[in-house]
Amino acid sequence: MLPLPKQICILCASHEGGELGICKPCLNDLSWHSSPQCPQCGLISDGSICGSCLKAPPSFDATHALFSYDYPVDKLLQHYKYKETLHLANTFAALLTNKIQASTHSHKIDRIIPMPMHATRLKQRGFNQALEVARLMGNNMQIKLDYQSCQRIKYTPPQASLSLKERIKSIRGVFNCAQSLQGLNIALVDDVMTTGASLNELAKTLKQAGATHVECWVIARTLPKPY
Ligand SMILES: [Zn+2]
Numbered sequence: 001m002l003p004l005p006k007q008i009c010i011l012c013a014s015h016e017g018g019e020l021g022i023c024k025p026c027l028n029d030l031s032w033h034s035s036p037q038c039p040q041c042g043l044i045s046d047g048s049i050c051g052s053c054l055k056a057p058p059s060f061d062a063t064h065a066l067f068s069y070d071y072p073v074d075k076l077l078q079h080y081k082y083k084e085t086l087h088l089a090n091t092f093a094a095l096l097t098n099k100i101q102a103s104t105h106s107h108k109i110d111r112i113i114p115m116p117m118h119a120t121r122l123k124q125r126g127f128n129q130a131l132e133v134a135r136l137m138g139n140n141m142q143i144k145l146d147y148q149s150c151q152r153i154k155y156t157p158p159q160a161s162l163s164l165k166e167r168i169k170s171i172r173g174v175f176n177c178a179q180s181l182q183g184l185n186i187a188l189v190d191d192v193m194t195t196g197a198s199l200n201e202l203a204k205t206l207k208q209a210g211a212t213h214v215e216c217w218v219i220a221r222t223l224p225k226p227y
């Protein structure tokens with residue numbers, strides 16, 4: 001038997017990074033999103049559907065978020081996004097797969113669709129960070145990956161520079177789905193869910209194309225601080 005490759009832990013530089021590239025103590029210290037949460041949007045609740053989902057239900061039916069978007073996960077994701085640590089896609093995909101497979105409210109999924117990136121931005125960046133994770137998760141879970149049915153047809157400014165109201169306005173009509181998704185259960189994969197405006201708009205587009213069930217699988221969810 002070959003010895004397991006010794007990987008350096010990306011966080012503490014110990015030689016115990018193992019297959020994931022993050023050592024056990026550092027893994028334990030990550031900002032896992034394990035608080036009781038709204039099954040629909042992933043925000044903290046008593047475990048039932050939250051008030052805002054009841055008042056204005058989003059177009060997606062469920063959310064699975066691996067981490068809260070806090071240190072050091074925020075830094076890891078920023079590195080990952082700019083391709084400095086592309087192998088992190090494996091780590092994120094493995095951890096998110098485990099979380100979804102262990103979930104008590106997992107749903108049968110027919111297709112995985114990564115958050116589409118506009119062609120102009122794809123050219124600038126060279127890769128779609130959501131697609132890389134979605135591809136690996138499709139392999140892990142034996143679910144068909146679909147990154148072609150749905151396109152981002154409008155170029156929008158980076159969402160981080162916008163207020164919530166501006167985000168919702170700027171994201172309207174951004175996606176186009178060229179194929180029928182009649183009767184399909186779909187999981188959307190994205191790196192960070194902030195307000196959920198993009199995922200909501202994408203879910204809306206997929207439902208208009210016939211999708212029955214749409215859920216969000218995200219690496220990290222921005223959670224409002226309790227103070
Ligand atoms: Zn470590």
Ligand SMILES: [Zn+2]
Pocket residue numbers: 038039040041042043049050051052053054
């Ligand atoms: Zn909710």
